[in-house]
Amino acid sequence: MLETLIDTYGDGAVLAMAGVLVGVIFGAAAQHSRFCLRAATIEVAERGLGPRLSIWIIAFSAGVLAVQGAIAMGVLDVSQSRQLAATGSLSGAIIGGLMFGAGMILARGCASRLLVLSATGNLRALVTGLVLTIVAQSSLRGVLSPAREGLATLWTVPGGAARDLLAHLGLTSAAAATLAAAALAGGVALAVLRHVRSSHVLAGIGVGLAVGLGWLATYAIAQTSFEVIPISSVTFTGPSTDTLMGLVNSTSLPLGFGVGLVPGVLAGAAATALVTREWKIERFGPDTPMERYLAGAALMGFGSMLAGGCAVGAGMSGGAIFALTAWVAVTAMWVGAMATHLLVARPTRRAVPG
Template sequence: MSEAISPATMVVWGGFVLAFIFGAVANKTNFCTMGAISDIVNMAHWGRMRMWLLTIAVAVVGSNLLYYFGLIDLSKSVYQRPSLSWLSMLLGGFLFGVGMTIAAGCTNKNLVRLGGGSVRSLVVLVFLAISAYMTLKGLFGQWRASYLDTVVLDLSQWGLTTQGLSQILARLTGLPEKTALLTTALLAGLGLLVFVFKDKRFRGNLSQVTGAIVLGLLIVAAWFLTGNIGYGENPDTLETVYFATNTRTLESLSFVAPTAFSLELLMLWTDKSMRVTFGIATVIGVVLGSFAYAVSTRQFRWEGFASLEDLRTQLTGAVLMGFGGVTALGCTIGQGLSGVSTLALGSFIALTGIVSGAVVTMKWQQR
């Protein structure tokens, strides 16, 4: 009888498969948060934004139903810590929004473009990874830890153990926490669904509707993969752990820090302590999923920089995204989808920063 597949292996390969699908669907549907914001600012068109909001609605309802029925524990995710670093979230999100706008795409979009043949995106991702790694463990990290992360709102002084909106609602209204959780998730999800589907044109766009539902379910599946399948007893230490995640707790899709960890793995390949994690597998999966779609539809095209000025602008955006994404604990996917799906207060602050940074930069570019 063959040996059972280890939880770590299932998490890594499962993450790769989920991200492969994510990359292919994002390429096919042109899923892009920066593009969605740009459509509104420049053309007052809400099509791609409705797709993004539908993805959020599916992710919120699905993730919190898993939490409600005890299949995962979102309170243990990094987004739900009772220590709210609001300045890091807001400023980091704002800088990420600025960076993704001048780089013409967020981390996920650049991974998708790389799969489609963009050498420009490869260069952007390398500089983003260097900046992110410096923010995690290097010079930028010292600035972040000394000046931003020290500005903290301790929610535990109000009796809260997480920064989830459901627990805040329970505290304010006296509702049981599980009731507050279900109420918050359903209200948020249904509110978004009403707004999204009130537009007849969007309802008729089967590609965007289907794509959004699939992408939202992938966020939910990733939580289940790392928080249920990947949760168990470590045979070496006999401790109950989350396997193969960089945060050592349950994770869903996020691409800034995992891009940095991917670069670290390549640079320290012979270090036997290095392992492919869920995050690294998802970075690879998005690129290959996008590549598979581009090749199968004959849309694969080599792409480079248009000019020296284009190179300079793209690299500046990459550095800002690396610093901002780590500081805010996520990007348009990490906070905008995965974080928001937990209904964490900090994720909404980070998302506000991202959107604000993008809008301000677009207005500045117009002028």
């Protein structure tokens, strides 16, 4: 069937269709589960193990379980993915991850969360996401690219086994899948303890499964096609910049997985918000200063390109295949977010009445 689709519509169109499908699943699941790395880091920074942390653990571990389980069963091979095969940057993962973590606190959401919120009528998220995308494009090919390249070359790691965290740990994919299953069980237990709705738990699992489906879909298409097709999964900064630049610079948009992913996420999140009656217009206000959002967007735009992806692209998709730089980046995002939250949300002392 896949071969027939490729022969009929071409590689790009089939990749775009796969992107739409994965995007719809991710968008719907992320909206309903309230999946958000920023919210999870805030709970940990405030010394609490709350519902948002449980959802993040569930989504992350479900993604790892799906991907490593597929590898263990021999139906997926990610060794040629960019995150493993190409030269990586540990300095970029650290510095970019810290910047991204700080930015998502200021902007009240990471790249994926801003995209999901934009589909629910949140104009703050829409404006912030556009600024993030423009800064990311400038960091990739524009005026900020020399600074990004300079920071990225400070500490590099070659592709292959040196960038494979499982190889460093001496673990197999089956062992990684087993550990992920245990983490998933722990996340579900925490969710039950914190009275998280069962539908939110299932949606959190759906977020992780969307990441696994992305890897499986692009791998299957790459194996079927006669062209060289890079395998990938859910990520947002790169596809968002490609989509935006394609729309403003060209009369036609080259089709690919990322081009289908972005509108798919918007459609899935918007449909879920409409069904649950959560769609509403939200604007900047006195309690939501625009300058703070724009600063956060700039930090995330540059940081994501330096770190090799956003909280989902590097943190979940890269983390699910155990790319060393991805795990370093997501750790730095956690550190940067928690430190920034503690700095900007420091409680003010109140005068005690005499």
